[in-house]
Amino acid sequence: PLLDPDPAGLPPAIIATAEHDRLRPQAEHHADRLRAAGVPVTRITGTGLDHGFLGWGAFARRPAEAVAEIGAAVHRALTGTPDRPGPP
DSSP states (O other): OOSOSOOTTOOOEEEEEETTOTTHHHHHHHHHHHHHTTOOEEEEEETTOOTTGGGGTTTOHHHHHHHHHHHHHHHHHHHOOOOOOOOO
16 A cells, blocks of 8 residues: 555555654554545554554553554444443
8 A cells, every 4th residue: 555656445454653752753664655545544653652562562551552552443443333421
């Protein structure tokens, strides 16, 4: 998908990055490019995290929360389940 000259028609994307990841600018550019082509994009940023945070999930609270956010986004994408409304 990164090299596709026309990303229109690609399936919805979930793009997860870390706030301090050196690759985050490229991921953001890719997300912008997909959106411009009409592809639905869900972006998840691991606040305060660095590249490789997905492997830290069981060892710290914030990586585990980010992994849960990614899992919820995948679940919504696969089931069409909308986000649950938060408490009033």
